Amino acid sequence: MLHIAPRLNRIQPSPSSMAGQRARELRAQGRDILALTAGEPDFETPEHIKQAAIRAMAEGQTRYTDVGGTPALKEAIAGKFLRENRLRYAPGEIIVGTGAKQVIFNALMCTVAAGDEVIVPAPYWVSYPDIARLAGGVPVFVDGPAAAGFKLQPADLERAITGRTRWLMLNSPNNPSGATYTRAELLALAEVLRRHPQVWVLTDDIYEHLVYGDAPFATLAEVAPDLQERTLTVNGVSKAYAMTGWRIGYGAGPAALIKAMVKLQSQSTSGPNSIAQAAAIAALTGPQDSIATNRQAYRARRDTVIEALNAIDGIRCEVPDGAFYVFASCSALFGLRTPQGTTITDSDDWVMHLLDAQDLAALQGSAYGVPTHFRLSFAAGTEQLLEGCRRIARARAELSGQPLHQEPQ
Numbered sequence: 472m473l474h475i476a477p478r479l480n481r482i483q484p485s486p487s488s489m490a491g492q493r494a495r496e497l498r499a500q501g502r503d504i505l506a507l508t509a510g511e512p513d514f515e516t517p518e519h520i521k522q523a524a525i526r527a528m529a530e531g532q533t534r535y536t537d538v539g540g541t542p543a544l545k546e547a548i549a550g551k552f553l554r555e556n557r558l559r560y561a562p563g564e565i566i567v568g569t570g571a572k573q574v575i576f577n578a579l580m581c582t583v584a585a586g587d588e589v590i591v592p593a594p595y596w597v598s599y600p601d602i603a604r605l606a607g608g609v610p611v612f613v614d615g616p617a618a619a620g621f622k623l624q625p626a627d628l629e630r631a632i633t634g635r636t637r638w639l640m641l642n643s644p645n646n647p648s649g650a651t652y653t654r655a656e657l658l659a660l661a662e663v664l665r666r667h668p669q670v671w672v673l674t675d676d677i678y679e680h681l682v683y684g685d686a687p688f689a690t691l692a693e694v695a696p697d698l699q700e701r702t703l704t705v706n707g708v709s710k711a712y713a714m715t716g717w718r719i720g721y722g723a724g725p726a727a728l729i730k731a732m733v734k735l736q737s738q739s740t741s742g743p744n745s746i747a748q749a750a751a752i753a754a755l756t757g758p759q760d761s762i763a764t765n766r767q768a769y770r771a772r773r774d775t776v777i778e779a780l781n782a783i784d785g786i787r788c789e790v791p792d793g794a795f796y797v798f799a800s801c802s803a804l805f806g807l808r809t810p811q812g813t814t815i816t817d818s819d820d821w822v823m824h825l826l827d828a829q830d831l832a833a834l835q836g837s838a839y840g841v842p843t844h845f846r847l848s849f850a851a852g853t854e855q856l857l858e859g860c861r862r863i864a865r866a867r868a869e870l871s872g873q874p875l876h877q878e879p880q
């Protein structure tokens with residue numbers, strides 16, 4: 472008989488992977504499923520990056536590398552931090568992992584003991600609470616108010632911190648809300664953090680290059696250099712260079728933390744893929760023009776989706792400043808009934824109705840800690856996005872009855 476360890480029961484499968492799988496199953500049954508669930512760019516990896524990988528293979532870079540990443544890639548990463556974030560890191564303060572996800576996993580596994588608390592501002596990327604739980608920790612959710620663009624408020628952070636707090640997870644631009652913290656907002660959070668030296672900060676900057684507003688991207692260690700000694704700055708090539716499948720992410724922070732993470736990695740993957748590391752060097756040091764080109768395309772798509780969604784009765788969404796998701800309120804639909812007689816009580820019901828009635832796959836906000844909203848990815852072609860919005864409008868038109876609230880949140 473198979474025994475599953477209790478630690479596995481503390482976590483859920485990733486909702487976005489599940490949604491992708493469900494869409495594929497329904498397609499296999501012949502349904503015309505349109506999935507706006509992707510957490511990855513729909514663009515190709517730039518050609519010069521692919522060529523670097525081919526060269527690496529031809530040159531025989533096919534063996535194990537240093538566990539924490541090749542010296543050449545660490546140098547490229549140190550160069551990126553200096554150039555783009557004005558942050559200085561030595562090679563011993565950098566780790567390369569199999570995606571940013573592994574870097575985050577390593578960090579929490581190395582530092583969170585049973586009962587330790589990890590502050591997770593909501594809405595949050597689905598993996599933070601589950602990785603914290605797997606490590607034996609307790610995620611402490613703190614809502615970022617919708618009226619404040621879903622951003623963590625300093626007073627709420629102050630209230631959430633206890634003697635057991637180990638980490639604050641900061642993700643800007645945010646998945647799923649797109650919320651992007653300004654310099655001033657980070658400084659206000661830094662003020663609180665200075666009073667609590669036991670709290671470390673993991674800043675997940677994976678969407679750094681997908682910022683659409685006027686304010687330049689800022690990261691905590693840059694705006695509050697005194698906190699660099701307890702900040703792990705996480706980033707990667709997945710979103711910026713359309714390289715999700717290559718699985719290269721990195722983190723930079725104090726040497727003692729990085730050393731522990733490398734130790735853990737030595738007993739899990741033995742290090743990231745050698746060929747993908749060579750490709751990541753080309754990404755970080757080669758031509759950067761694909762970033763601006765893709766950003767422009769995303770911005771245009773964002774504007775198209777926002778306009779189409781806000782024209783639908785009962786759907787409301789703010790314009791996201793970053794990432795490639797819209798996080799829309801559907802709370803004005805709660806209380807309405809589908810033709811099959813199901814009452815829509817939360818975004819799970821709404822997302823299920825979208826799939827059943829209109830073959831549209833979206834993600835329920837409950838997965839991100841906000842059950843009044845749902846997430847659509849705009850990493851898809853304009854025609855697909857417009858068709859998605861038409862399907863949402865049709866799904867809305869099928870609902871009848873009296874809503875619980877007159878106005879969405």
Ligand code: PLP
Nearest residue numbers: 510570571572596646707709720
């Ligand atoms: N962090 C956030 C906020 C994400 O949305 C994702 C991927 O969706 C990741 C990290 C993981 O990135 P990687 O592909 O580098 O593991």
